[in-house]
Amino acid sequence: MSLTTICGVSVLRSLIISLTGVYLCQSLSSLIDRTESRISFFLWLLILAPLLVPELIVGYIWSLLTTQLIHYPALAEFVYSMLVLMRVVPAGIICYHMTVRPQISAEADFIRQSASTAGTAISRFSAQWNFFIRKTLVRIFPVWSLLFLLAFQEFEMASLLYMNSWTVWIFDAQAGGVPVSETLGYLVGPLLIEFVILAGVLYLLRILEQRPFYLQSPGRTVSRRLRPLLAGCYLALATGCVILLPLVMLGWGGLLSLKSVLQNRLQMMGTLEECAWGLGYAATSGIAAWGLATIFFNRNQSGFVKFLGLVCCVPGLCGSLTLSLVIASLFLTREGAWLYGTPVPVMIGFVLYLLPRAVFLKLFFQRRNADDALFLAHLMNQSNCPQQAENGGRLLWLTHGRMQYWAVVVLAFWVYWDVTISSILAPHSGMTSAVRLYGLMHYGQTSVLSAICLISFCIPALLGIILLPVVRKLWIRFSSQSELNQFV
Amino acid sequence: MLALIEFAVILMLGLVFYFQNQDEALVVYCAHDSVFSEKILKQFEQQTGIKVEPRFDTEATKSLGLTNLIIREKDHPQCDVFWNNQALGTAALKDQGLLESYQGPGYDRIPAAFKDPDGCWTGFAARLRVYIANTESYSLTYENVETTLAGQLNQVAIAKPLYGTTLSHFAILCDAWGLDRLQEWYHSLQERGIQVTSGNSSVKNLVASGACILGYTDTDDYFVAVDAGQPVSALPVLVEEKALLIPNSVAIIKGTKRRKQAEALVDYLLSAEVELELSQSQSRQIPLGTVNWDLVPDDVQKYRPYIQQAYPLSDLVQQRKLTLDWLKSEYLK
Numbered sequence: 122m123s124l125t126t127i128c129g130v131s132v133l134r135s136l137i138i139s140l141t142g143v144y145l146c147q148s149l150s151s152l153i154d155r156t157e158s159r160i161s162f163f164l165w166l167l168i169l170a171p172l173l174v175p176e177l178i179v180g181y182i183w184s185l186l187t188t189q190l191i192h193y194p195a196l197a198e199f200v201y202s203m204l205v206l207m208r209v210v211p212a213g214i215i216c217y218h219m220t221v222r223p224q225i226s227a228e229a230d231f232i233r234q235s236a237s238t239a240g241t242a243i244s245r246f247s248a249q250w251n252f253f254i255r256k257t258l259v260r261i262f263p264v265w266s267l268l269f270l271l272a273f274q275e276f277e278m279a280s281l282l283y284m285n286s287w288t289v290w291i292f293d294a295q296a297g298g299v300p301v302s303e304t305l306g307y308l309v310g311p312l313l314i315e316f317v318i319l320a321g322v323l324y325l326l327r328i329l330e331q332r333p334f335y336l337q338s339p340g341r342t343v344s345r346r347l348r349p350l351l352a353g354c355y356l357a358l359a360t361g362c363v364i365l366l367p368l369v370m371l372g373w374g375g376l377l378s379l380k381s382v383l384q385n386r387l388q389m390m391g392t393l394e395e396c397a398w399g400l401g402y403a404a405t406s407g408i409a410a411w412g413l414a415t416i417f418f419n420r421n422q423s424g425f426v427k428f429l430g431l432v433c434c435v436p437g438l439c440g441s442l443t444l445s446l447v448i449a450s451l452f453l454t455r456e457g458a459w460l461y462g463t464p465v466p467v468m469i470g471f472v473l474y475l476l477p478r479a480v481f482l483k484l485f486f487q488r489r490n491a492d493d494a495l496f497l498a499h500l501m502n503q504s505n506c507p508q509q510a511e512n513g514g515r516l517l518w519l520t521h522g523r524m525q526y527w528a529v530v531v532l533a534f535w536v537y538w539d540v541t542i543s544s545i546l547a548p549h550s551g552m553t554s555a556v557r558l559y560g561l562m563h564y565g566q567t568s569v570l571s572a573i574c575l576i577s578f579c580i581p582a583l584l585g586i587i588l589l590p591v592v593r594k595l596w597i598r599f600s601s602q603s604e605l606n607q608f609v
Numbered sequence: 610m611l612a613l614i615e616f617a618v619i620l621m622l623g624l625v626f627y628f629q630n631q632d633e634a635l636v637v638y639c640a641h642d643s644v645f646s647e648k649i650l651k652q653f654e655q656q657t658g659i660k661v662e663p664r665f666d667t668e669a670t671k672s673l674g675l676t677n678l679i680i681r682e683k684d685h686p687q688c689d690v691f692w693n694n695q696a697l698g699t700a701a702l703k704d705q706g707l708l709e710s711y712q713g714p715g716y717d718r719i720p721a722a723f724k725d726p727d728g729c730w731t732g733f734a735a736r737l738r739v740y741i742a743n744t745e746s747y748s749l750t751y752e753n754v755e756t757t758l759a760g761q762l763n764q765v766a767i768a769k770p771l772y773g774t775t776l777s778h779f780a781i782l783c784d785a786w787g788l789d790r791l792q793e794w795y796h797s798l799q800e801r802g803i804q805v806t807s808g809n810s811s812v813k814n815l816v817a818s819g820a821c822i823l824g825y826t827d828t829d830d831y832f833v834a835v836d837a838g839q840p841v842s843a844l845p846v847l848v849e850e851k852a853l854l855i856p857n858s859v860a861i862i863k864g865t866k867r868r869k870q871a872e873a874l875v876d877y878l879l880s881a882e883v884e885l886e887l888s889q890s891q892s893r894q895i896p897l898g899t900v901n902w903d904l905v906p907d908d909v910q911k912y913r914p915y916i917q918q919a920y921p922l923s924d925l926v927q928q929r930k931l932t933l934d935w936l937k938s939e940y941l942k
Contacts, residue, residue: 545678
């Protein structure tokens with residue numbers, strides 16, 4: 122299949138996945154709205170849990186389960202698309218809840234609906250279109266774009282399940298020894314598609330920045346009866362396919378062989394060292410990507426800097442394989458060779474890989490933050506009275522800091538489980554555990570794989586939870602004057 | 610936030626200096642499974658006191674990953690010794706002038722069919738290219754294979770020949786048949802619906818699960834299925850009555866600053882001790898040099914006659930290039 126055809130297939134697939142994903146995000150959102158606050162925490166946990174199961178594990182397990190589907194390509198395509206959908210919806214639901222509020226108040230919408238039957242001006246197509254843009258599109262377009270980009274860039278599951286995708290095509294070209302310069306030529310088409318979508322989101326957000334918002338609860342939506350039912354069915358399916366099945370298949374073997382892995386000093390030390398490297402890369406590049414997104418897309422930043430930020434997002438949109446090959450080529454020139462074989466190329470690779478994702482998260486946060494409340498919290502934080510300042514810090518943490526912490530954790534998580542960038546750019550003695558796991562999967566070392574997987578998964582998860590109160594404390598103490606300035 | 614970025618930059622700089630100071634270790638690029646090769650490299654470290662810094666290949670980059678990496682790094686070589694899991698890719702590196710010659714004691718114990726006459730690379734511990742069949746639905750004999758391959762092939766699987774040992778297989782066919790016949794044969798397979806998959810392990814999975822009845826794979830993948838208790842059997846693929854033995858290969862990279870340590874590792878890898886260990890590992894590699902065959906497992910011993918009957922690999926670089934160019938035009942339109 123030619124690259125153009127494969128690109129067409131990838132676009133069509135991503136389109137279907139993203140549109141279905143948006144509908145599911147709306148359904149899940151209405152389910153969350155209906156749920157009591159005590160249960161909604163667990164509901165959130167259930168919705169977001171697929172994000173915590175690495176792509177390579179899901180792909181590996183399903184590649185074993187779907188061998189019979191080789192004779193039914195349409196069914197195999199359906200299974201792959203469903204898996205991608207279940208992997209991207211959690212990211213979509215986060216964005217859906219953080220995205221801008223509709224510009225149409227509930228009252229205005231009620232009036233439109235009442236008046237539309239009377240043949241008034243408000244029932245004309247142009248007026249309906251305006252309502253659609255300000256009420257619906259404003260909320261779903263950024264979510265749709267994110268889901269589209271995530272589905273379009275997917276590589277590891279496509280490779281493991283042997284699906285047609287432009288990312289796999291590029292990989293084959295590289296494996297066949299095509300020079301990097303030629304690969305860049307192949308990338309023009311896919312990159313253009315991604316760039317158009319990203320530019321569309323930025324354009325929409327820019328337009329919306331200049332329009333007024335109404336104070337209203339963003340979450341409450343009038344939902345049809347079927348939606349929660351559909352959301353419930355989806356949740357059950359996603360939990361079963363992406364969490365339970367891989368955990369059952371790997372978990373049992375993992376527990377059985379955990380003892381032998383713990384007793385194998387060489388393997389244990391190797392695993393711990395690789396976990397440490399993975400965590401190091403993940404934490405530093407997650408923080409750096411978030412910081413860069415903050416610098417480039419701060420609301421007071423000039424258009425030129427924002428444009429510069431957009432340009433910096435382009436390498437990350439090329440996909441991890443091409444990005445790492447280009448970076449490797451750059452560090453193999455006379456000027457860059459002294460840094461080759463150090464963690465610098467891999468860190469740069471990860472930061473560039475994360476930047477578009479960080480920008481997305483950043484833009485959503487920016488839209489969500491209530492400026493007046495934040496300003497008051499900052500003022501309180503600057504108070505001479507220590508107790509008031511501490512309370513201000515606490516408020517800042519609740520309104521601002523906590524979300525940033527989890528954003529960095531999600532970014533770090535994406536890095537921690539990445540295989541392609543690590544395997545190409547990481548220094549010889551600084552490989553990550555994900556690379557070792559990938560090798561074990563290939564050679565069917567299921568029991569050892571399960572145990573190492575368990576260890577590799579538990580370490581960052583525990584660290585994320587343990588670090589939360591520490592970061593909270595530091596945040597409250599060091600919330601600075603500089604952040605106040607952007608409101609003045 | 611800026612403070613944290615600064616912290617990250619400082620940390621990065623620290624690591625740069627740390628890695629720049631670490632230049633005494635022997636850098637080994639290893640395409641053989643890390644599960645088996647890591648232990649052997651550790652043993653070498655313990656025996657000689659030479660520190661080894663391995664870089665393993667992954668399925669994510671296939672075996673061509675490290676070969677291409679060595680080509681990309683030719684102006685700034687990082688690797689001292691290349692332990693490849695096949696030989697033709699290494700031979701292609703010699704063609705580009707990227708290997709140094711070394712004919713130590715290990716070189717002498719390997720038969721001529723599996724080594725470069727100039728000593729730029731040496732093969733050891735081989736895999737065999739085999740037909741793999743599901744014993745529940747297929748009786749694996751050469752007659753049955755011939756009948757099956759003459760009909761519809763939607764129950765037969767092969768890995769994409771752009772990389773790995775399937776590329777070596779195709780290069781051998783190109784040598785034996787000529788490119789035109791190879792092209793005709795592969796097009797015929799495709800027209801009759803052969804299932805082309807991502808790799809040899811996928812072929813093994815398809816056959817072991819019963820999704821396909823027959824496939825082309827290597828002995829190491831076949832033994833993974835055997836160890837998992839799956840219903841499979843294997844039969845060597847023969848071309849012109851010769852078996853396709855795909856050895857590991859080892860070579861010293863041109864420009865190495867640690868030549869003595871590199872030679873020590875090459876000698877160690879080409880020793881009978883390592884060949885025996887690889888034959889006893891889960892991947893059951895077939896020893897090519899002289900070893901005590903009593904210590905070799907039975908399921909490897911049965912392949913011993915094929916060492917004499919193997920297709921010679923020492924002069925197939927041109928065929929590999931021809932095949933790869935054709936396959937690129939097929940797959941990368």
